[in-house]
Amino acid sequence: MNGAASGQGDSPAPRPRRKKVVLADSRAPVTVLRTVVELEEQTSWAEEVVRSFIRTQFKDAVKFAVGTMLLFCALPLAFYLFPELSDVEVAGVSLPWLVLGVAPFPVLFAIGYWYNLVAERNERDFVDMVEK
Amino acid sequence: MELNVWAVVAIGLVSLATFSLGYRSSRLASTTQDFLVARRTVRSRRNAAAVSGEYLSAASFLGVAGLVLKDGADALWYPIGFTAGYLVLMLFVAAPLRRSGAYTLPDFCEARLGSAGLRRLATATVVFIGILYLVPQFQGAGLTVHQILPSVPSWIGSALVAVLVIVNVFGGGMRAVTLVQAFQYWLKLFAIAAPTFVLCVLFFGQGGVNGLGATGLSEPMPPRFTRDAVVTVETDVVLQVKDGVLLWANGRVHGTAVSGPTYWGPGDHPVDEGTELRFSAGSETPVVHPAVLDNASWLRPVTGTGDLFTTYSLIIGLFLGTMGLPHVLVRFYTNPDGKAARRTTLHVLLLLGLFYVFPILIGALSRVYAPELLVAGRTDAAVLALPLKIAPNTLGEILGAVTAAGAFAAFLSTSSGLVVSVAGVLSTDILKGRVRDFRFGTALAGGVPLALALVLRPSDISLSIGMTFALAASTFSPVLLLGIWWRKITWVGAAAGMVVGGSMVLTSIVLTTVSGYTGGWAPSFLQQPALVTVPVAFLVVVVTSKATQSRVPPDTNRTRLRMHAPDRLGFIRDRDILRFGNAEERTRLANGRHRR
Known part of the structure; x- marks a missing residue:
């Protein structure tokens, strides 16, 4: 600190520019603060809002999980019940190897990408509603 | 196989790079917080590379190819499950867990259910899972060294990796490990992608095996030797x-x-x-019992009801087990908030999918070129042995060196991550959480599994890892899922579920190990019991919790709000800061001494 101050004393200090001093921004933060306090205090309204938000998020996650599980759990059963599926060849590679060895990875990523969009949209909606 | 000088050089380089990266960034780490969670300044892309780097263990790098070589299409469920576990993690766990502010699994149990007893139980489970996961890593290291230098006994490789990991974690803890892990992911991807690519080009260039233009993989005949x-x-x-x-x-x-x-x-x-x-x-080619005998059934998935049970069990175990692995969850704490945690997981899905195509290809090629691995029962060495089989010249030696280096990267990264998380849990929960305690925990977390790795007989790496996943899925996954999403869970229910699920899996582990020494009488479903143990564990948690509703923690609503409220509202309270203080505060309080 001292070193910096003495260093400035040698050269003429540039004229300070005019600055606008704001004590409190009258817009967003206050409302955010108020609703956050309300959520924190667990009023009956806040409790209900939070509960329904968690329920939405949970329902969406379950939808994605059930879909994925159905998709993947159907595969062994399909190959078990219809062994002729294993004889199909696509471009010289047998079908099960394409379906199990290559396809799952892009599919999993696509599901994840989609869920990410949904979950972030839910969160934005919640924040918007709370801040209104 | 004669001495492969290239491989020795490559392994040396990988070890050196790991060590020097770790050492250089360790000079930045000095507080407890640095050691545990890398100050939460890691960006989501690098974090994803680090998660993947930590996750791609010997089981992925060597084990997947080995199982594909041996079991064929049914083994393809391993890479699927290893990846899909992250999707489940992303759907249910990633963001809420990060927002809960808990820095380890036991800490989450205490934060959510307010019981110190449950925390101790969770600590014991974390340590146990960590050790169980480390043993095959060290054994894989032994196998690799033995494959490259046949004159060296395999315990030297195990010991070498264990010592490297302990020294590295000693120096810098998590911070060092984060950087090292991200580097290791790309190294591993290169080390498996480049050789696979060259080998495929050679394979097609030669026009298939001996210019026949066919692999014989779809015919009902056993694999045959391509040369003496x-x-x-x-x-x-x-x-x-x-x-x-x-x-x-x-x-x-x-x-x-x-x-x-x-x-x-x-x-x-x-x-x-x-x-x-x-x-x-x-x-x-004679094949070690029990394995698929002829190529046609090797090529087909699910040939009997037994296969069907094993496959579903594997799916449940791997899908739900990932979230209960201690080294994976600790890594999520380095994300700044819940949203970043979710994005990190998405990146991880991409990075893992990119990786797993290659070991599958190598496994299939080994069936054609390296059937003698089936005779010796050392299928895990497929990735290491294949290059020299396809190209028995200097090119093959270089490619073999690259895969060996990648395998070493796999041991180093996974073991480092596990040792850090086990040591972190040991030092904060059993000891007092000082830097010295962390180092003591490190020595313990590396030493015990090394001893076990030397004593126990190695089995297929992916199989033993699958068992660890089953253990994680039957203990932590019910507690995490129900703890995050169900209001009525109590610590009694959580503890009961962990004890019942854990002891069921432990029983099957002990039975299969004993049967491995005494003639292999154990039925095959004991090797992957998740289909039974996971639902039972969930059921026990639910029933016991319902019976003990008076024990629901009074601040449940507040905890749930914190876990689920979007990050912008600012409810995250990091529990390690509450416990150990802020990094900046600590610096100021440290006698004015300037610490870096």
Whole structure:
């Protein structure tokens, strides 16, 4: 600190520019603060809002999980019940190897990408509603 | 195989790079917080690379190819499950867990359910899972060193990796490890992608095996040797023959001494340790019992109801087990908030999918080119052995060196991550959480698994890892899922579920291990019991919680709000800061001494 101050004393200090001093921004933060306090205090309204938000998020996650599980759990059963599926060849590679060895990875990523969009949209909606 | 100088150099380089990266960034780490969670300044892309780097263990790098070589299409569920576990993690756990502010699994249990007893139980489970996961890593290291330098006994490789990891974690803890892990992911991807690419080009360039233009993989015949081969059996095995093979044997077969040419008819042939077998090109490959005998059924998934049970069990175990692995969850704490945690997981899905295509390809090629691994029962060495089989010249040696280096990167990164998380849990929950305690925990977390790795007989890496996943899925996954999403869970229910699920899996682990030493009598479903144990664990948690509703923690609503409220509202309270203080505060309080 001292070193910096003495260093400035040698050269003429540039004229300070005019600055606008704001004590409190009258817009967003206050409302955010108020609703956050309300959520924190667990009023009956806040409790209900939070509960329904968690329920939405949970329902969406379950939808994605059930879909994925159905998709993947159907595969062994399909190959078990219809062994002729294993004889199909696509471009010289047998079908099960394409379906199990290559396809799952892009599919999993696509599901994840989609869920990410949904979950972030839910969160934005919640924040918007709370801040209104 | 003779000494591969390239491989030794490559392994040396990987170790050196790991060590120096760790050392350089360790100079930045000094507080407890640095050691545990890398100050939460890691960006989501690098974090994703670090998660993947930590996650791609010996089981992924060596084990997947080995199982594909042995079991064929049914083994493809391993890479699927290893990846899909992250999708489940992302759907249910990633963001809420990060927002809960808990820095380890036991800490989450205490934060959510307010019980110190449950925390101790969770600590014990974390330590146990960590050790169980570390043993095959160290054994894989031994296998790799033995493959490259056949004269060196495998315990030297295990010890080498253990010491490197302990020293590295000693120096810098998590911070160092984060950087190292991200580097390791790309290293591993390169080390498996480049050789696979070259080998495929060579394979197609030669026009298939011996210019036949066909692999024979879809025919109902056993794999055949592409050139003369000499195999030394290293443990007592039972070899299965489908059609009959003429070979030259020196040692003990069927309990009697043999030396000279013999004919093996269809059936089982017990062979004693140390027996040398010579096969001529084109003859049938005997296969270690139990394995798929002919190529046509190797190519098909699910050939019986037993396969169906194992497959579903594997799916449940791997999908739900990932979230209960201690080294994975600790890594999520380095994300700044819940949203970043979710994005990190998405990146991880991409990075893992990119990786797993290559070991599958290598496994399939090994079925054609390296069938002698099936005789020796060392299928895990497929990734290391294949390059020299396809290109028996300097090119093959270089490619083999690259894969060996990648395998070493796999051991180093996963073991480092596990040792950090186990040591973190030990030092904060059992000891007092000082830097010195962390180092003591590190020595313990590296030393015990090393001892076990040296004592226990190695089995297939992916199989033992699958068992660890089953353990994680039957203990932590019910507690995490219900803890995050169900209001009525109590600590009694959580503890009961962990104890019941954990002890069921432990029983099956003990039974399969014992049966491995005494003739393999255990039924195959004991090797992957998740289909039974996971639902039972969930049920126990739910029923016990319902019976003990008076124990629901009073601040449940507040905890749930914190876990689920979007990050912008600012409810995250990091529990390690509450406990150990802020990094900046600590610096200021440290006697004015300038610490870096």
